[in-house]
Amino acid sequence: MLLLFEMQIAIGDTLSISPNFYHIDREKSIIVVNQSANSLSVRNTNPKSHISLDRTYEFDQSIREISTDSSYKVSLAGSVYTLYFTQLPIIHINTSRAIEDTPNVYARFTMVEDTGLITQSNLGIQTRGAYSQTFPKKSYELSFWNDTVGTIDRDIRLLGMREDNKWNLQAMYNEPLRMNSKVANELWQDIHEIYYKALEPTAKNGIDMAYVELFVNDEYKGLYALGERVDRKQLKLKKYNNGIKGELYKGYDWGGASTFTSLPPFSNASSTWGGFEYKHPEEEVNWSNLYNFVGFVENSSNKDFYDNYKQKFDIDNAVDYYIFLNFTRALDNMGKNIYIAKYKTGDPYFYVPWDLDSVFGNNWEGNIVNITDDILSNGFYDRLINDCSPGGFRAKLVQRWAELRSSVITEDNILAKFEVNHEYLTHNNVYKREHTAWSSYTANASYLSYVRGWVRNRIGYLDVAFNQQCTPLNARLARQEVGLKLYPNPTSDFLTIESDPLPFEFSIQDMRGKTVLKTSLKGSTNKVDLSLIAKGIYIVTVKSSKAIQTQKLIVN
Structure with a gap:
């Protein structure tokens, strides 16, 4: 039901608000009015000593003009309320x-x-x-x-x-200024356009x-x-029709399939598999296509993989998402919180990001994690990054990074996005009301300075990392040089690490960025005692002379 109400202001010393535009929380003693500020201008009129809402309230002092970035005290029958005006719906x-x-x-x-x-x-x-x-x-x-x-x-x-x-x-409870996910979603659309846009x-x-x-x-x-939601309608995937269909799967967990680190068996009687949740087509649950793709990524020979992956996954989307994942350092979006989709039968898969709160130096608990010098990956990207062929993943990564660095991914452009959102929320006094609703929350504008420094350092690191010379690996060693397996995960007492048979640095950080364990390990298999580490979610980083890789670890 859509209605349009006229807004009006009373003559005299009483400001009158139309019934639909005042919103009262009597327990918190706040009143929010979102009647257009232009219609409520009281400048050059008599001062207003009262405001008419459900009843007539008295201002603690007469006002001549109204501002969304101010608050006002009004009283009714001995109860005092804080009155706000806002432009927000x-x-x-x-x-x-x-x-x-x-x-x-x-x-x-x-x-x-x-x-x-x-x-x-x-x-x-x-x-x-x-x-x-x-x-x-x-x-x-x-x-x-x-x-x-x-x-x-x-x-x-x-x-x-x-x-x-x-x-x-x-x-947005875990976002310091309530804008990380909004900025990240805007940025992704600046970076990437769906490959079949001309058709849809x-x-x-x-x-x-x-x-x-x-x-x-x-x-x-x-x-x-x-x-909005990520679904068939948003992506305009083909409906189920005589064998022609789109596909959509949501990465809801850090499973072996969603991270491309293992290939568990599937059952079409289940709507979940290996960290994925089945979304489309609705007419059937059939994991065969996705299972075959994950199996191709994990088990194909290097020749088969590098010869054929472009037919199975849209390379431009893979490049753009790799840049986006790493530039924003989206810690929670390497396997979980990411969709894999296919427009129609015979087309390649592509990534769709989702739930982007753990970005720009902030984690999913709402804590600052000031790390800018690592690379996020999964099993799929571990293989793609070794494609040194002309027109291959690494060549396209270098080219695309240069294009985005000249326009979209600049310090000023990213900070402008934050500042526009911050100015809008500040101008409408939203942060004060947010503190009223959630007393543990206090907006800290210094986060903008932190983000600027974080973005500057992250860009500087990726300028080097994305432009490193690509050295082709021989077929036998290509998978091993960045291979890393951590198990069991989740764990409670120890962690087994399988990796290159080379010296490497192993570290575990908590969600505040504090290092809780750091050691040097050698050999292809190592066991690390975690019995003294508290329950929680951690980030494991493995660095060798040839690779760096980050994974999420759960200790319970």
């Missing part, structure tokens, strides 16, 4: 049931934009995410319905983004996001990013 979700991970519960959705546009719908809502569900501020998955039980979906267009029945509300003009390899503020059952929940 405000979403209300109201439900009589507890919102949990699954299943969807029925709710009513209302979104009010400062232009006067109001969107209303029935809704199914559940919390979303894996590790992020441990945070107090929850992310949500929204399913729009034409009924109250979810039997009839409803496609809806929100904030200029695509029309769809499913949307995500990202909490609306296809998009990635998602758009827009800032909103959220109330759930009239409780203010703070700043969120309303975002």
Whole structure:
């Protein structure tokens, strides 16, 4: 239901707000108004001593003008409220049931934009995410319905983004200034365009996001990013039709298949396999194609791999994602939090990034990790990086990095993206409200300076790393020189490392970047005692004279 309301201001000493544009959390004693600031200009009029909302509140001192970057004290019957004005859309979700991970519960959705546009719908809502569900501020998955039980979906267009029945509300709780994932998604679309764009003009390899503020059952929940989803519709993959079909798989875990480090058996009776979750086509679950591709990557001879991988995976996409993965240092996106897709039968696979909060020197726990001198990889890239042929992966990497360094991946361009978002949120006083909603959070603008330094150092390192001379490896040693296996993972007491039979430096860092173990090892198989390391998530780094590789380690 879409409605357009006129905005008006009363004459005299009372500022009048249209009913749909004020939003009150009585427990937190805050009022947020997103009626257009232009319509509320009180300059050159009588000072306003009162504001009319559900009732008439009194300003603690008369005002002559309104600003979104200020706050105001108003009182009603002895209760004092902090009043804010904002340009951001405000979403209300109201439900009589507890919102949990699954299943969807029925709710009513209302979104009010400062232009006067109001969107209303029935809704199914559940919390979303894996590790992020441990945070107090929850992310949500929204399913729009034409009924109250979810039997009839409803496609809806929100904030200029695509029309769809499913949307995500990202909490961004672990992002220092609530903008890492939004900037990263924007950057990916600046870097990469889907290869079949001419055939599917609306296809998009990635998602758009827009800032909103959220109330759930009239409780203010703070700043969120309303975002699109990665699915068949977003990518315009072919539907299932007489053997012609697109494919889509989500890397939901650090499995052997999703990281290209092992080839476990599959069952078409299961919607998951080796760290992947089956997404499309909906008409059947058949892992054969992806299994064959993972097996090709892991087990083919070097001649077979280098002769044929370009027919199986879009090389330009592989290059762009490798650059993006490493430039942003997306720690959680080497196997998990990444989609593999195929447009139609006979076409190559390609990557689609997802869930980009652990980027730009920040990790998935929300801690600073000031590491800029490593290379992120997986089993697939371990092989691609050794393709030294003309027009091969390394040649394209050098060329593409040079192109992006002259335009998109520059210190000023990246910082401009952060600064635009920061200015918008600061101008609308969002950070103060976010602290009101989540008292443990305080915005620290010095993170922008940290990001600038981090980006500068990361670019400097990759300028060297991506332009190193590519030395062809002989067929027998090509897989071994960057081969690395860590097991068991997760582990509780020890870790076995299989690698090159050469001296190498082995280190483990926690999510704050603190080194908890560092040693030198020799030989092809080593066992490291982890019994004194606390439970948690760590990053393992192995450096030799010929390679550097990083992997995630879970100690439980």
